[in-house]
Amino acid sequence: MEELIDVLDCDGNKTGEIKPRSEIKKAGNYHRAIAVCIVNDKKEVLMQRRSKNKKVYANLWSIFVKGHVMSGETSEEACIREISEELGISIDKCELKYLYTIKEELIISEDYIERIFFDAFIVHKNIDIKDVKVQEEEVEEVKLMFYKEIEELVLNSNCMVPNKNDYEKMFKIIEFRRFILKAKNVINC
Secondary structure, three states: OOOEEEEEOOOOOEEEEEEEHHHHHHHOOEEEEEEEEEEOOOOEEEEEEEOOOOOOOOOOEEOEEEEEOOOOOOHHHHHHHHHHHHHOOOOOHHHEEEEEEEEEEEEEEOOEEEEEEEEEEEEEOOOOHHHOOOOOOOEEEEEEEEHHHHHHHHHHOOOEOOOHHHHHHHHHHHHHHHHHHHHHHHHHO
8 A cells, every 4th residue: 555645835834635655746745754864883874775676866875764754653653664664673762863854855757756854863773784674675785884984975976865965964963972972971081
């Protein structure tokens, strides 16, 4: 059964209308989705390479688990569901840290228009790559990379989903959190 999604207005408010995912994209309606970056204690980011069968950004690497928020679902619930479905990883709501919301528009074709409000989250979790069970329709493979290495990929290759502004925001947040943790350790000594 196709996902049902809440239609949003241009300010991100629910209109009360609910449509199947394919109709939302065909009409170019605004809707909500999530983007989650998973980072471990070593500041490695869990990277995923999108399935070669995806309609958009096939076979490219991303630092985000992404997915649509279904009708009646919160963004946090969508994060938990998408991470479980795509990677076979369980997380609790308390592990999710909301960061920001961005409005994005992507016109793929005349009948495939993405107008999305992405709610971005970060999860700090130590994950053993061997425990990840990818959903093959969504993900080809996963790996852990230090964010500085990812910065190089973003700047110097075409193997990443082109979200340069999102990557820069996330890297600043990771670096800032690392700085805060170091400061806390100094104060606690």
